[in-house]
Amino acid sequence: MKSGRMFSLSVVAFALGASVGGAPAGLRAAEISGVVTGLKGPEAGVWVIAETTDLPTKFAKVVVTDDHGRYLIPELPQANYSVWVRGYGLVD
Template identity: 75%
Template sequence: MSAALVSFAAFVRAAEDDIGGVVTSADGPEEGVWVIAETTGLPTKFVKSVVTGDGGRYLIPDLPEAAYDVWVRGYGLVDSAPVQAAPGDTVDLAATVAATPREAAAVYPANYWYSLIRPPAQDEFPGTGPDGNGIDANLQHQDQWLDVQKQGCMLCHQLGNRIVREIDNIEQFDSSLAAWDHRVRMGQRGGQMTNVMNRFGRARALRMFAD
């Protein structure tokens, strides 16, 4: 990092209703990581997050008066210990680089995991049903499959979060396919989940989720 950038970074100065500063780790300034300010000192829990820019600089603007915990989360980092701050404070934050990729991945957001899902390829459409390619015959294009993911499953809840992507009781099943077949039938909304699974073509959808 150039000397010019160091002195530029040092000029982050929070106005009276902002918290700002610079985020640095052992790797140097941390650009493109989240800085989160949160408080339970207001009538409802209040959280505001921003992303660091050049030189690891951040500014969380327009904060109502309260005592905040400010901390850092980012790809490749472990969550930093919260630092106490109030609007008007300039707070430079220390981020910790994760020791292993596994440790880093533990805080990746749900959308990261969701982006890894592999729907059937475009050339697998149109569906030819349970005796054909397993995709429901109503689904003529991949877009319609994606629509069922979004307006079927994700009408109710996200899909990339930990409870959905990990199976805590996998040892109770013969296979991950069997586990998935069970978990989309269970609970108070099991009937509706299973209906959505059938709209994909159940067997093919189980393969996608289990994968």
């Protein structure tokens, strides 16, 4: 990735699902997925971070985009999340 290149984060879906083993007891699990793109197309190898302070303790989950810029953050406890990306050469 080139230094100074701008990016956009496209959150494709935020879906609440049925309870799964990864979510704390009594909470429903959710997932966030999308595609990170730059001026020249999808961005591979970018960190995507989902974080919330809505739970009793601060909760964050980090995933890395695939070769097509896609990401999936699974098994999130139900809450409001801030989502951002971090990658070499990306500008906020």
